[in-house]
Amino acid sequence: MQQTTALTAGKEDYPPGDFVIWIVIYAELLAFGIFFLSYAFARSQNVELFNASQLELNRTAGAINTLVLITSSYFVVRSIAAIRENLQKQAARWMWAAIGLGSIFIVIKLFEFYTKYDEGITLSSNTFYMFYLSMTFFHFMHVILGLVILTIMATKIRHGDYTAQEHDGMETGANYWHMVDLVWIILFPLVYVIR
Amino acid sequence: MNQPHNESSVSHRGSMTLRPCTLVWLALVGLTLAMLVVGKMGLSGGNVVALLLVATLIKTQLVADIFMGLRQSRLLWRMIVTVYLVGVIGLIGLAWWLGNV
Amino acid sequence: MQYQSQMAAKPYFIAAILLFVGQIVFGLIMGLQYVIGDFLFPEIPFNVARMVHTNLLIVWLLFGFMGATYYLVPEEAETELHSTKLAYILFWIFLGAGVVTVLGYLLVPYATLARITGNEILPTMGREFLEQPTIIKIGLVLVILGFLYNTTITILKGRKTVVSWVLLLGLWGLAIFFLFAFYNPHNLVLDKYYWWWVVHLWVEGVWELIMGAILAFVLIKLTGVDREVVEKWLYVIIAMTLLTGIIGTGHHYYWIGTPEYWQWWGSIFSALEPIPFFMMVIFAFNMANKRRRQHPNKAAMLWAIGTPVMAFLGAGVWGFLHTLAPVNFYTHGSQITAAHGHMAFYGAYVMIVLAIISYAMPMLRGRAAANSDKSQVIEMWSFWLMTVSMVFITLFLTGAGILQIWLQRIGENPQSFMVVQEKISLFYWMREVAGVIFLIGLVLYVISFFIGGEERTAPAKA
Structure with missing residues (x-):
């Protein structure tokens, strides 16, 4: 390990976290990628419908949710930075703040879903809405799972399970959350903005 | 495995220097707000879409490099994500072009 | 073998192999009837x-899974089976019901x-794969419940490992989804919608676990x-299996009258179904490379490595071939499906059962860690003969399928089913x-x- 580190000029063999989480991340990215491209090419067959339906979305809600997720991700980064300096209290505070923001995402998204439900929109309304509902719901489920993971991490920080020397588990969970963020960063312009 | 990452070793707590991750966060917020403005104005057209996609690429690559820490790891792991991002975002651009031109 | 009650696996394995032979014989009869229509008629x-x-395929695989469970659970739980007697009683009931059917x-x-x-009284018959008389279905449920009771109690009182939990999850899923066979x-x-909850959620869901x-x-x-290390891999494989497999059911819903979004959901999620199989390939080769000992049972190792490879090809690649809705529009119900079905069942489930056997x-037969070299050589020959001939069966059926689709569905002058059958x-x-070579x-x-000979003893250090 020491040697390879020296050879690759300070680079580590694996990205932070357990390497299995990277397999999961790549697989998840693939899943979302297929969704995104299906949307994009389905749109190219039916631009007018997609453009018209897109106008009915709440862009402000989408943008706020992007900011919320980005900031939540940032807080998780700060939480790990705090752990690296053995500041458990601060780390826990950052983590709970990240969870709070993630919950705001859930609330806003539920509001959006409710509005569409109220308008009588279903998966069968049209192809645009089929994609909009499927992709955002699929992502929504990932946010919920991510929040569960963050909550477990927050309690573990409190119990002093992570230290500056040993916090692999935290990096593993954090990277799952960043993946959820990364996917939304593509989803937002793709579905809400690009026309 | 757990050597301190750049941001904590470079930044000096208490000093005025911003951590790299904070800079990234500011950049992400700025680009998102710009996208919202574009969306609100309902702008369209090749140039606008190209800019939006480039902004998306920058945002996602920043998240991968700095937040996920891929900058610190071997090139292979980082390249998988970069190739993915360029591929997916590039194809989204291609699909847009097919539909609108 | 560390626990006496593992012996319960033996009759299950023997029955599985015997029924397997029966399955292949009937496969050959059918194969001949494809070209000589009145063979053995009436x-x-x-x-x-x-x-x-x-039906024999499903039943013998179930025998195999049960035998595997009886062998695996005591060793994982580090305790004797809750009731060996129950295992033997259920064996005879299950075998009797199978033979009677x-x-x-x-x-x-x-x-x-x-x-x-x-x-x-309770109509459940007449549907593909679920042809068994209702009373037999009820018996099957009782046998599986008894089996689950026996193994779950054993695991609960003993050591709990990820391997046994995953196995148990799969077996309980198998039992629960079978209940949809009673909904008609x-x-x-x-x-059709719920019929797939048995058929698809078995083979592309819980059976994979x-x-x-x-x-x-x-x-x-x-x-x-x-x-x-193994447990980490298992977690990821299960997660991907369930993520892709459950919604992937949609690839059966394209043309049966369900809402249109299934064409997207089915296409997208089932396009991802090769991933867990691919992970199993990487997993198996990873383990083989990291091995700490040279186990004398080389034949078992061959089966264990061959399983994920063939499963990936048969279930993953051949499944993907016709899973996208626009492709499936032309291919469904053709020989392409048969090609996929053969290699997927062989690679994923036949081979895993043969691997554990x-x-x-x-x-189980009181030999040392492995059979004699002579016996193993023959077994490895059988591995290659069956595997290679299955590859050819798949390729020939794929060829037949492509031609069939072209002549019957795409070409300028679509021809009728029987005319096309003649041409292919x-x-x-x-x-x-190829089927005869398989036999x-x-x-x-x-x-x-x-085959006797000098048995190979305990694993030597690598």
Whole structure:
């Protein structure tokens, strides 16, 4: 390990976290990628419908949710930075703040879903809405799972399970959350903005 | 495995220097707000879409490099994500072009 | 073998192999009927041969899974089985029910079978793969419940490992989804919709968990790799299996009258279904490379490595081939489906059962860690004969399928089914030849058990 580190000029063999989480991340990215491209090419067959339906979305809600997720991700980064300096209290505070923001995402998204439900929109309304509902719901489920993971991490920080020397588990969970963020960063312009 | 990452070793707590991750966060917020403005104005057209996609690429690559820490790891792991991002975002651009031109 | 009650696995394995031979014989009969339509008519019509071929497959695989469970659970839980007696009783009930069912199919007309078994009280018969008389289905549920009770209690009182939990999850899922076999609504769309909850959610959902668990167990034993590493892989494989497999059911919903979004959901999620199989390939080769000992049972290792590879090809690649809705529009219900079905079942489930039998049987028969070299050589021959001939069966059926789709559905002048069947008969002949070679491989497999010689003893350090 020491040697390879020296050879690759300070680079580590694996990205932070357990390497299995990277397999999961790549697989998840693939899943979302297929969704995104299906949307994009389905749109190219039916631009007018997609453009018209897109106008009915709440862009402000989408943008706020992007900011919320980005900031939540940032807080998780700060939480790990705090752990690296053995500041458990601060780390826990950052983590709970990240969870709070993630919950705001859930609330806003539920509001959006409710509005569409109220308008009588279903998966069968049209192809645009089929994609909009499927992709955002699929992502929504990932946010919920991510929040569960963050909550477990927050309690573990409190119990002093992570230290500056040993916090692999935290990096593993954090990277799952960043993946959820990364996917939304593509989803937002793709579905809400690009026309 | 757990050597301190750049941001904590470079930044000096208490000093005025911003951590790299904070800079990234500011950049992400700025680009998102710009996208919202574009969306609100309902702008369209090749140039606008190209800019939006480039902004998306920058945002996602920043998240991968700095937040996920891929900058610190071997090139292979980082390249998988970069190739993915360029591929997916590039194809989204291609699909847009097919539909609108 | 560390626990006396693991012996309960033995009759299950023997029954599995015997029924496997029966399945292949009926496969060959059907294969011949494809080209000689009145072969064995009226004694064994095509529809009966087909029913026996597919039902035997499912039943012998269930025997295999149960045997594998009885072998694996005591060793994982580090305790004797809750009740060995129950295991033996259930074995005879299950075997009896299986034999009676097959005889019923062969000896009386299906309609008569339905009448004498009281199908009208709770009609469940007459649907592909679920042809069994209702009373047999109820018996099957009771057998599985008894089996689950026996193994769950054993695991609860003993050591709890990820491998046994995953296996248990798969087995409980198997039992729960089978209950949809009793739901038989009048609406044909709904009927088909829930029918797939048994058929698809078995083979592309919970059975994959069973397969993953058995594969993990065999690899731990053969390679001596740390459990911790294996468990991590198992977690990821299960997560991906369930994520892709459950919504992937949608690829069966394209043309049966369900809402249109299934065409997207089915296409997208089932396009991802090769991922868990691909992970199993990487997992198996990873374990083999990291192995800490040279286990003397080389034949078992061959099966264990071969399983994920063939499963990936058959279930993953051949599945993907026709899973996207725009492609499936042309290919559904053609020989492409048959090609996929053969290699997927062989690669994923036949091979995993043969792998655990190959690993466990020498010990169950009181031999040392492995059979003699002579016996293993024969067994490895059978591996290659069966595997290669299955590849050819798949290729020939794929060729037949492509031609069929072209002549019947895409070409300028679409031709009728029977005319097309005539034109692709050469492929069917070649498939039949490959099938005979498969049977030879299977016979060699059986023979390998009866070859003595000096047994190989405990694993040597690498």
